[in-house]
Amino acid sequence: MVSKSQTKLITSLQQKKYRSQSGLFVAEGPKVIDELLNENMELHSLFSTKASEITAENHFHVTETELKKISFLKTANTSLALFKIPQPKIPQDSGLIVALDAVRDPGNLGTIIRLCDWFGVQQLLCSEDTTDCYNPKVVQATMGSLARVQVHYLELSEYFGKTKLPIFGGFMDGNNIYSEKLPQEGIIVMGNEANGISEEISQKITHRITIPRFGKIQKTESLNVATATAILLSEFRRFTEM
């Protein structure tokens, strides 16, 4: 059973304000939930339609109708969990880091977190106006990678003022990424879906790079931020010893 106060709490977690207040976020479906548990994300409570999954005090057996009521998905899965948002850590100024300047689309952020995980990028820096990574849509899109990538929300320009790492930024008019010598350590900055990297952040970029367009007719406006991140990460990693 789901109590009224539980329903109220879960529903409220769609909004960032209430996630911050309660320190909780929602994950749905056994696959995503298992991945988060495997990475030692701390479980607050679990709601499942399967009696076999109810093995602790903070596990609640629910009917399909009850689950549907608390689910954020179009088609509810068999389980929904609340996890505790991990305490923020201090970013380590080393290795390959991705930084996002005002990326707004939850699907894009989720895909980028998954890409970081794939390419062994352990730290993702986000400007304060980037979508919250504990937004339910982001959590679902990361497929569990969220537990393996540290996401830091901070004042990007302040961080860039102090870092010792080279700062690469994706622009339409930068150096050809395929002929650029890329280091193993550095920060790759990706900008907002509509406006790219902001003026303030642009001034901190030490290396302007671009993915060249091919084909005779060069009209494609720009690549989606997630696909551009995929290509840049692949370029930075392709020469790495495996």
Next chain:
Amino acid sequence: MVSKSQTKLITSLQQKKYRSQSGLFVAEGPKVIDELLNENMELHSLFSTKASEITAENHFHVTETELKKISFLKTANTSLALFKIPQPKIPQDSGLIVALDAVRDPGNLGTIIRLCDWFGVQQLLCSEDTTDCYNPKVVQATMGSLARVQVHYLELSEYFGKTKLPIFGGFMDGNNIYSEKLPQEGIIVMGNEANGISEEISQKITHRITIPRFGKIQKTESLNVATATAILLSEFRRFTEM
């Protein structure tokens, strides 16, 4: 004004069956519509809230309320157009070609069409069970690239039986893409979101390739099909003379 029969026609075009019957598809917003017009896609009719855009007999001035009624978008734009679906052409067995085996998500197909356009891939082969490229969600996601990439729906295994081109397929256990010698001409096959490339098509693949995972913990399940396509296209093109 939008007549009852026009409303009925437009609404029906959300379904592939009625798109095939009428030979029409929907595009929304001045940006996407302009791109399609620029590429000589044939306009059937235009519905716009801006009187200044009504310059021909098949243009109709509509109110915001009327547009909202016929729009497929959550937030209707200022215009909606019907275009004629181009006559299918015979694929040219040359150049770099992308082939999709049962890709289902309209967003993924739209992103892949945009990527083909960016990387100068003029032909996209789709298995009959791949999402229809004239689905309104795909049309919007392509941002106009749909007019510059030829999309062919056909029996993939039959085509692969006849082609003279090498056939590359993305698998979890193929050769490392970064050390593979990649030709300028060939077919790159990408599989279904959940199941990858089907058994039947796998047998026709001449070169099994993979994007290696990095990082210590190698748990990320797989890359999204659109981001994987981005990385493979970048690899095939990076050595091309520009």
